[in-house]
Amino acid sequence: MDSIRSSQYFTKVTHSLYKNINSILIILSIEGIQHISESVFVGLCRKVGTSKVVAMRRDIVVIGEMVRNQVATSGLSSAMASGSYGEGLRLKGSDIDFMFWPNNHRVIWELSQSQYYNTHRQTLILCDCSDSPPGFTLLYLLSPCTSRFIQRACVRMSNTYYISSSKFREIPLSESLPFNPIPHGPCVSGRYGTLEYDYAHCFVSDFWPPSASPWIYRCHSWPKPHVVDDIVKNGCHFVAIGHKLGNHEDHEWRISFSQAEQKLVYVMNHCQFLTYGLLKLILTEIINNGVGDNDKLLCSYHMKTAVFWVIQQNTIPHWCPQNLLGCFWVCFKLILKWVHEGVCPNFFIPGNNMFLSKIHGIKQQQLFIRLSGLYEKGLAFLLHSPSIRAFIIDVLYNPRNFICTDDHTLICEDEFDRNVFGEIIQNSVTPDQWDIQICIRHLHTIERMVGSTLLTQYQVLKLQHMTARVLQYTAFKLYMETYTPDNRLRYRADKMSCHMLKLAAKFGCITDMLYIAIYYFKTLRYSEALSVIELIKVKLAQPYVIYMDMENVDIEMYIEAVGGQSWSTKMRQAVAWDIRLNNRIHNITELIPEQQSALQRHMRVLFIPPLVLLYMLEILCYRHVDTIRAQTAQDDLQTLVHYDQGQCINLLSRDISWQILGICQEFTGDFQAVLYSYQQSLRQEPYNHIQTATEMRIQR
Template sequence: MRREIMDLHEMIVNQVMSNGMNEMISGSRRDGFRFRGSDVDTMFWFNDHRVIWNLKQTNMYKFGQRSLLLADPSNSPPGFTLLQLLTPPKYREINSACIRINDIFYVSSSMCRRVTYINNCPNTTEHGPCSRKHTHTNTDFDYAYCFACDFWPPSATSWINRCHSWPQRHVVHDVIRNGCHFVAIGHKLGNYRDTEWRISFSLAEKKLVCAMNHCQFLTYGLLKLFLQEAINSDCNENDKLLCSYHMKTAIFWLIQQNTMPFWRPNNLLDCFWVCFKLILKWTYEGVCPNFFIPQNNMFLGRINGGDQTSLFIKLYGLYEKGLESLLQIPSIKSTNIISLCNPTLSARMNEQIGTYEFDVELFHEVYCNGSNLCLFNAHHCIRYLDTLERLLHTPLTQFQVVMLQRHAAVIFQHAAFILHKNKNMNKLMYLTDKLSCRLLRLAAKFGCISDMLFIAMYYYKTLRYDKALAVIEMTKDKLAKPYVMYISEVDPERYSAAVEGLSWSKIMREVVAWDVTFYSSILWMNELKPEQQCSLMNKYPACNIPPFILLHMIEFLCLRYTDSVKSQTIVNNLQSNLFGTPVLVKSVKGAAIVEKFSIIANQTKERSNLLLCLTSWCFWIALNFLLIGLLEQQSVLRSGYSDIGIPLYVPLQTCRPTESTTISSLNDFQDLVHHNKRKQIHIHKRAMSSQILGICQQMTGNHQAALKSHQ
C-alpha cells in the first residue's frame, strides 16, 4: 500500500515539475517501513544528463539531447568509477566541478557535492554522499544528487547469471532495463577518492524488495529493528559501524541462496537467525560482498582493525544469548516474549491487521503524500490536472484511487483561491467567485471533513459571514460524531462499526479528519499571514493547523462582525485547552523553501484565458472521477444545494447569532486550546494553536492574554 501510494506521488511530481530534475525516495521509507527515527532518503538526478559505459552507447541518444559522461572504472575499486565529461554540461554547477586528470576532464564527486548542496540545500550538514537536514520532529532528511545511467554496469553482469530462482526473470529484465545511478562519494582507499563516484542500485533494490514474500519482508524488517534497537542502541552517529544497507545485503544473499520452502510463515525466527549468523560471519572475516558486485567488499576501509574486533565481540555476545537477544528490541518486546515461550519457536503471521489499524496507516500515507504538492500558480494547477486526467485512464489500484482523490481535492482548493486572488477584473469578478465556490465544494466532495473548512474560510474572506457560520455548524456536527477519526484518535470499535461496508473514498469523505495544510505560496487569510511568514522564515513551505483550531478561529472571526460577546467566549474556551510551553511554529513537511507567489500573467487577456483554462480542467477531472465511480450517482452541482449539502444561499436570519455569541465563541476557543479534553489537538500542534489563539485575543483587545499565548 505504502509503495503504491509513493510510486503514484513520485510519478505525478516528476511529470509536473519539469525543472530538469527527477526525484525518488529511497532507503527504508521506499521499502515500506515507518520506523521511528528513521531517515528519509531522497535521490535527485539531472534529467538531461546521462552516463554511458562505452562510446557505442552514444548512438542511443540524439545529438544535443543529453549531456553525456563516460564511466571509467579502470583505476577505481570495484563498485566505483570516474566520470569523464564527453559533452559540455548544461548546468553551471556541473561545469564548476570539472577537474583535469592527464588532459582529460572529469566531474569531481566532492566538488559537485559541495556546489550542489550549497546552492540547493542550504543549512544542511554533509553525511556521506548526502546532505542531511535535521527537523524539529527528530527526523533526518538526506538529499543525494546523482547521475543516471540507462545501462546495466558491466561489472554487475555476474548478478544476472546468478538469478536462477530469485528474482523471477521478468523482474530481472525490469531491473536491467532501469539501469543504475552514480552518487557523489568515492572509496576511502581509492586512488581518486575525491573524484570517484559510487555505483548505486537503488532502483534495482526497490524492485527486489517488492519481489519479497511476506516472510522475507518481515525478516528484513526484524533485522533493521535489531540493528537499530539492539546493535546500535548505545552508539552515537559516528560510532555506528553496521548500517541498514548491510542488513538488506544479507537478506538479499540468503533469499537467493535458499529455496522458497525455507521462507514460510512459521519459520520467521529461524530466518532471522540465519541472517544474523551470516552478518556475524562477515564481521569475523571482514568481508561483506555487495549483492550486485561481489568484488566490492563494503567492509573495506570501514570495519577493520580494532573496530572490527569490538563489533565482533558485541555481535558474538548477542549470538550467545540465542533468540533471547530479540528481547532487546523494545518496540516488539511483548511479541517476542510470546514467541519465545512457544516450544516450537515459531511466529504466527496469518493474523490479519484490523480495519482501524490499516485505515490509520492508509490515510496517513495519503495525506502526507497528497498534501505535498508544489502549487505556486495557475500554471502548476493546470499541469497537475493534466497529469491527473491522463492517470485516470491508466490501471490504478484501490489505494492509488484514494491518493488521486486527495490530489484532486488539494488542487481544487489551490485553484479556487488563485481564482479569487485574480478576480480584480470587473467582467470576471462574478464568474471567478462562482467558480471558486464550486471548486471548493468539489474539493470537499473528494477530500475529508476538514476540507469543508476551506469553504468557510472562503466565505469569510469574501465577507459572507452567515454562510461561513452555516458551514462551521455543519462541520461541527460532522466532527462531533464519536466514530470520526482525527489522525489516529478514535474509538476503534465505533470506527470499525461505522465504516463497515464503505469504500475508502466514502470513508475519507465522511469519517476522516486531518490537519489543514496551508502552503505559503498563497495568502489564504490575512489573519494567517504571521504564521505563514514564520514558516517561511524557518525554511518550511507550509503550516499545518488542527481542524478544531481553525474551525474556532473562523467562527470567532465571523462573530466579530455580528456578535462580539460570543466571539470572546470562543477564545476563552479555546485558551483553556492548550498547555505546555510553545515552540517555534514549524511544519511537518519542510523540504524546501517555497518560492514567492508570482502573478500568473501581466496582461488581462492572458490572465482571463488562463483562468478559464484552469476551470475547464478542474471540471473535466471532476467528471472523470464521477465516471470511474468515486462519487455517488448524483449531479455534481445541483441547483440550489451543493454536493455536500451546503446551501448555496443562506438567508441572513438563518445564522444570525445572538448578542452573546462573540464572547461565547472566544471562551470555547480558549477552553479547547488549554484543556484539549477530546485530544483534538496533536502534541506537535499545540504551539501553532496557541499562536492562533493569541491572534484572536489580540483582535479583542486583550493584549496581555495574547502576549502570554505567543510566548
C-alpha cells in the same frame, strides 16, 4: 528509601527471570522454537506491518512518484523514494530517503550508446572506471553542459572535464528543500516537522553497469527472469561519494543500485521481508544501542545485503512464520562471518567490499567480540529488544496458546483504515511556488491515470487526495494572480476558484471544507463562511470521526457509520486532519507573521488543528457581524486549547494552537491572557517554527 529498595528488588527479579528464560530458550524443543517464531512473526506484523499494509504503503508511494515524474519536463528532475521508506518499512526513528536526478543528463558506459540520445537536448556523461575501485567510477562530460550548477562542479584532468563528486555536494542544489540541509555522505539531511529526510542529488544511466553483468547470470532461482529483465532495463544511478581508499576520492561517484534493490525487496515473500525488518530492529535496539553515530560500523544496508545473499544462495528451504527465527539466525551468522573476515560483498558487484574502508583493525575486532557475545547467547539475545521481548515471554508463559499467523486477520478494519489514511497524509503533495500551468499539468496527469484498470484501490484514493490538494492550491493561486480592473474577468476567476474548492471538498475529507470557509473569509463573504463553518461543526462532532495521529475514535460507531463502505466515502464522511496553510499564500492576514516566521525556517506550510482554525475563522467573521457570538467562539477556543487532552489537538500542533488563541485574545484587549498564551506557545515543541513571530508579538 522504600522506592530504592523496590527498584532494587524489581531489578533482581527481572534479572532472575531473564536468566531462567535464557536457559529455557537454549534447551527448547523444535516445536517450542516454532511456536516462538510464530509469536515473533505476529509481533513483527504489528510492528513492521502485515503484507496487506506493506503492499498498501508501496502502492501509495509508487503512484505519487508516477504523477510527479510524468509532470516533470526535460528541465525538471525525476525523483524516487529510496531506502526502507520506499520499501514499505515504517520503523520509528528511520529517516526518509529521496533521490533526485536531472532528466536532461544521461550517463553512458561506452561511446556507442550515445546514438540513442539527442545531444542537443540532453547532456551526455561518460563513465571512466579504469582507475577506480569496484563499484565506483569517474564521470566526465561528453557534450556541452548548460547547467550552471554542474559546470561549477567540473574539474579539469588530462584535458577532460570531470564532474567532481565533492564539488557537486558543495553546490546548493537543495535551496528549495523544506529544511536547513546538513551534509550527510552523498546526501543532505534535515528535519521537516517530526520527520528526518535524506536527499541525494544524483545522475541516472539507462544502461546496466558492465561490472554488474555477472549478477544477471548468477540469478538462477531468485529473482525470477522477468524481475531480472526489469531491473536491468532500468539501469542504475550515481551518487556523489568517492571511495575513501580510491585514487580519486574527491572526484569519484558510487554506483547506486537503489532502484534495483527496491524491486528485489518488492518480490520478497512476507517472511523474508519481516526477517529484514527484524534485522533492522536488532541493529537499532541491540547492536547499535548506546553507540555514537560516528562509531556505528554496521548499518541497515549491510542487513539488507545479507538477506539478499541468503535468499539467492537458497540456504533456507522454507521461509515461513514457523521458521522466522531460523531465517533470522542464518542471516545473523552470515553477518558475523563477514565481520570476522572483514569482507562484506556488494550484492551486485561482489568485488566491492563494503567493509574495506570502515570495518578493519581494532574496530573490526571489537565489533566481532560484540557480535560473538550475542551469538553465544543464542536466540535469547533477542530478549534485549524492547520490540520483540514481550512476544517471546508471552509464549514461554502461555505455551499452549494458539497463534494465528494469517496476517490478513491480524489487523481490524478501523486500524487498517487509519494506516491507509495516515499513509496518504504522510505522502501528501505540498505545492510550492507552482504556476497555474504546472497545476494544470498535474490535473491532466491525474486525469489520465485515474481511468487505468491497473491501479489499486489505494492508488485511486491517493490520486483523489492529490486532486483535492492541487485544486485547493490552484483556487487560491488563481485568486492571487487575478489582479485586474476587468470585473468580468475577476468574476469568472472567482467562480472558478469557488468551484475548484467545492470540488476538492467532494474528493477530500471533512476538513477540506474549511478551505471553502477560508476563501469566503478572504473575499469578505462572512455569512457564507459562517454557514460552511456550522456545517463542518456538525460533521466534526460525530463520535466516529478519525482525527489522524489521535486515538479518540469510537470504533463501534465508526464501523456502524462507514464500515464496509468505499475508501472515498470513509474519507469524505469520517476523516479529519490538520489544515495545511501554504506559507506563500496569505489568506488570513492575522497569521502572516507566523507564515513569514515559518518560511525563514524553510517550512512550506503551517499545520493547524481543524477545530482551532474553525474557531478562529468564526471569531474573525463574527467580529464584523455579532460581537456576542464572537466572544462565545473565543470562549470555546480557549476551553479547547486549555483543556484538550489530545482528542482534537495533536501534541505537535499545540504551538500554533496557543498562538492562535493569543491572537484572538488580542481582539478583546485581555493582554494578561494574551501574554500567557504566547508564553505557552514558546514552551511547546516548535513544530511549525513560529517562535520568531511569537517573540515579536510578545515584544509588541
